[in-house]
Amino acid sequence: MDFLVQKALDGDHRSIARLISLVENESPFASQIMAHLYAYTGKAHIIGVTGSPGAGKSTLLDKLISSFKGMGKKIGVIAVDPTSPFSGGAILGDRLRMQDHALDTDVFIRSMGTRGSLGGLSRAAYEAAMILDACGKDVIFIETVGVGQSEVDIVKIADTVCLLLVPGMGDDVQVMKAGIMEIADIFVINKADRDGADRLAAEVNIMLDLYGKKAWRPPVIKTIAETGEGIDELSKALLDHRQYLSKSDEGKKRFYSRIKMEVEEILKREIAKVVEERWKECCNDELISALCAKRIDPYTVAGRILGDIFSRG
Ligand SMILES: Nc1nc2c(ncn2[C@@H]2O[C@H](COP(=O)(O)OP(=O)(O)O)[C@@H](O)[C@H]2O)c(=O)[nH]1
Ligand SMILES: [Mg+2]
Incomplete structure (x- = not known):
């Protein structure tokens, strides 16, 4: 076990994958592994990417991975598979799309089941993120489908939450009132090649202005994930948010509440x-x-x- 942990800490992807499996399957070694890794955690930027199914999260992630890789960052991706049996195709699609990155030693990609429990989602994804953090990943993306509780759960795990909205998919401001506005640090209007992107962006901006002053005013960024348009701006916003967290109390507050949790x-x-x-x-x-x-x-x-x-x- 010590050998496996050491290899994972050295960045070996096979060993990292084994550790995640051991923890995910609640092996008797799980607590010991997590306890040992704890001292190495706290360096990564954990980014949650959430939004409705089909919003373009995986397509966007694919582009973000390239962008962050270009900056020399080591990247981990945790894609939380939705429980819906109809999503099998989409998961396969994600794997295919990200497969170029998967062969890369700097990018570690892992899909996870939710086992039908949202509490399970946050715990397994959290522990996998901690493992990736300890094992030297600089940026960890967690893709979750925005359905109810999981959107809220992602806040407990991520440093930065990106919410994807799409024009004409019912992602209008009416829908967002149910607590979703508060969780997002960055709003992404994806599929900006479609009609209504400007209007949706404007609506979100108005809503954010109404919400009153915040030390961090979430930016609203239009992207076309398929072509990569807007990705540079989004990458910059992600880095800006990280800086904001490290310079303000907010970063500490999120860290404390995570440790307590x-x-x-x-x-x-x-x-x-x-x-x-x-x-x-x-x-x-x-x-x-x-x-x-x-x-x-x-x-x-x-x-x-x-x-x-x-x-x-
Ligand atoms: N027109 C358009 N289609 C997009 C864009 N981004 C993603 N898509 C398409 O939307 C579909 C769902 O994308 P996917 O990344 O799997 O969404 P996810 O379920 O949120 O991960 C795919 O067919 C993508 O090719 C975009 O910016 N514009
Ligand atoms: Mg996806």
Whole structure:
């Protein structure tokens, strides 16, 4: 295990992939691996890219990878596969499109399942991002489909959140009111070759102005991911946001809340394991019949088990 971790820290992609798999599959070594890597984390710029399916996230990422590679950056990409079974084709498309980069030793690309749980999404993606950070990646992109909770979850993981909107896809300002405006650090109006891009950009700008003063005013950038138009401006905005984070309290605030979340998540996970084990030990036919016959209630049962767990330590 130590050898594998050392090779990963040296930047070996196979070893990094193995570590991510071990952690993703909740191997008994997972905690040990993450604990060891922790000291090496904190250097990467983690960028979340979110937006509706088909908004052009993968196409845009492909161009961003080239742009950041040109700056000599080492790059990691975590594409969180949506749970929808209809998206199989899209995932394959992503792989094909990014395959040139995948052969590259400076770019590490990994797709992840969500296993049907959004909590799972944030944890697995977070841990993979931490592994890539520790293993020397300078920039880590996390692509997530913007459906409800995952948009909010990405904020907990990323330093910079990019929200892709597309003209004529129902991504109008009405839709965005539901808390999405607050999460984006950079707005990207992709498919700017389509009608309505200027209007959508203007609407977003008005909305941002109405939202009042913020130390960081999210820029609204028009892109055509297919041709690469606007990518330079977007790359610059990403770098600017990183600078802003490092110079203001905001970067520290995000870091603190991430660390707090991490400890809390570990606690919850470990406690859940203990609870599950103890419940398996305690649960028997006799107890179930007692519950069915109303001789005892579920609250009392749970209270006794909890009391037992905490007294036994
Ligand atoms: N017209 C146009 N099509 C685009 C643009 N960017 C991406 N697309 C197309 O939109 C479709 C979905 O792109 P994809 O990157 O897979 O979207 P994702 O689901 O958000 O990752 C693909 O057919 C792309 O070729 C763009 O700027 N203009
Ligand atoms: Mg995609």
